[in-house]
Amino acid sequence: MTELASYSFRNDPNVPPHDHDKGLIVFDNECIFCSSFIRFVFAHDPSGRFLFTAAQSPLGQALYRHYGLDTTDFSTNLVIVDGILHTKMDAFATAVRCLGFPWSLLAVVNLMPRRLVNAAYDLIAKNRYRIFGRYETCLVPSKELRARVIE
Template sequence: MRTILEPYSFNDDPEVPTFDHGKGLVVFDHQCIFCSSFVRFVFAHDASGRFMFAAAQSRLGQALYRHYGLDTTNFSTNLVIVDGILHTKMDAFAAVMRALGFPWSILAVVNAVPRQLANAIYDLIAKNRYRIFGKYETCLMPSKELKARVVE
């Protein structure tokens, strides 16, 4: 799935808690070490504070996964919402890299890879992420600065 073409369609869903739509949102599996590392990377390189973050296991994360018809227990993709448009899989990664600006925007070149191939690679990593990178057994405490950008 590259994007959902109805910006802010989740606004009409009473199950989805409100959040700051003026910022991008990254919804990630907080138990996944790889996914959490991605969030820490984005936080560290997001000088303008463009992104907020929510765990897929949170009330907001669960509501968004349900809203978009995605599995609410096996988080096979991060969700990235930019300007009200949902991005998943490799397109989610590319959307974040573009938003971070140069030099990270160069990594958005993954969108030049045929979508089917890019998503197959993404799916392979996602399917094996716990085995390859590990899994947090307890919730990590984010820094005060990162916690200020977490939507719960």
């Protein structure tokens, strides 16, 4: 877990309202790797536990600002579950844990030394566009996924 803000985003008047009963994943929608992760979570989340928003959206920008993160360098996905912010590899582990078995087994990454896994995460994040590519146009999600995306 990350302690980036002294008060909940729920009390921040600058954060647009959304359904707080669901988890929220904030992702870089220009990053092919990040968008693929969102499609993976969506495909394995039949109960609709998560909503999604792009880091570039008004909600994403407000959350990045709220947590004191750079609003132009989206080098971590944000996963917010039960009002708690998770970043970097902890964000990944939290998301897959919420998907249940067998995907929750991937949360084993949280048993590894945090410094090591976050260094690996940072290395991939820093080079994500070069390794995986970048969308030049906005990805058009399916109707089902679009229903769970907050613009």
